[in-house]
Amino acid sequence: MDSGGTTSKKIALFLLSQNISLFGSSVVGFAIIWHITLETSSGMWLTLSTICAMFPQVIISLWGGVWADRHNRKTLIMLTDGFIALSTFGLAIAFWAGFQRLELLLAVSVVRSIGAGIQTPAVHAIFPQLVPREKLTRIQGINHTLGSVLLLLSPAVGGVLLGSVNIAWAFMLDVFTAILAIVVMLFIKVDTIERTEKKASVFAELRDGVVYAFNNPLLKRLIICYAFSVFLFTPAAVLTPLLVERSYGNDVWLLTANEIVWSAGAIVGGIFVSLYGNFKSKVRAIAISLGAFGITFALMGVAGKFIIYLIFMGVAGFFMPIIATSETVLIQVITEPSKMGRVFSIIQIVAASSMPLAILLFGPMADVISVEVILVFSGILLLLTGIIFYLSSRKLIFS
DSSP states (O other): OHHHHHHHHHHHHHHHHHHHHHHHHHHHHHHHHHHHHHHHOOHHHHHHHHHOOOOOOOOHHHHHHHHHHHSSHHHHHHHHHHHHHHHHHHHHHHHOOOOOHHHHHHHHHHHHHHHHHHHHHHHHHHHHHSGGGGGGGHEEEEEEEHHHHHHHHHHHHHHHHHHSTTTTTHHHHHHHHHHHHHHHHHTTTOOOOOOOSOOOHHHHHHHHHHHHHHSSSHHHHHHHHHHHHHHHHIIIIIIIHHHHHHHHHHHHHHHHHHHHHHHHHHHHHHHHHHHHHOOOOHHHHHHHHHHHHHHEEEEETTTSSSSHHHHHHHHHHHHHHHHHHHHHHHHHHHSSSGGGHHHHHHHHHHHHHHHHHHHHHHHHHHTSHHHHHHHHHHHHHHHHHHHHHHHTTTTTOOO
């Protein structure tokens, strides 16, 4: 059995590795979205970019969750980090060589999405192997705080790179951080989860995971709520750079401020969760966060002035670590370890399919009506989603 010091070292190294990787990926993500926004000012191009970044995860997650339950999760995480870094390195070389078509950005987004679809279930599933159950909420809160700090820095770094040097340097930063993340992971020992069930085909094991998840009343409600909330969260997640560019100006610093304020709010929220986040009812915490998102998104749509818009953006950011931690820990606590990867692959599939479906609706809509109107509409529906989830789930035994 590991000592407390060894366990703490594992947790610290894992958080370091994942947040280093997150930082590089975030810089690339911002650089791609901003480059497309500034080049096209088109909701349709943002739609294509989002679909390429999200939809491949839906397909590959069918395998990703099963692999996370079959194989060593640490190895999967390292391999996918390397796979994503290699594709990004190729993109940087192409841009330096003068081949800078937007279609190439979309193609590499597809490759990166495939890597993320394999990696994400393994990352979520590995936490209970490293973190004692009673510390899950606190560690997740610390993780979200670190992630938010890096997300605060990454748009600033992305803005500097995009505004001063070739965008290819943003791609190379992701390559360097991925290599560093892999090196850190080498120092963590993680065993493969022992399984009592016999190996079957990928689709048979996925079906078993789906049956397991939807036979659990709370997991079922959580997955359904997650689908609706991701769908309605999409306009704020994807279209706000377009809102800023159209309504407040196309300077890079405006787009940077848009992301920095969100991340600043999330940092405060992450600190709050790490200190006070052992909520008695995680169902209530999820519902309150959804309601807060709905209200703040609607207010962002009617703000009128950029500074007021940023205030509401920051308030919304505060609730992101609360809902993310509550959802993740709730799933980790009520799910069998041998099925953890498949359950999180279902969550990944829901998220990765809901957002492209939403952007197929909201992206073209943004070329017809204002993004502000879309935010008000989606905000009202998010508030209703939170209310319905709470009323239907509050009496369940694991709430």
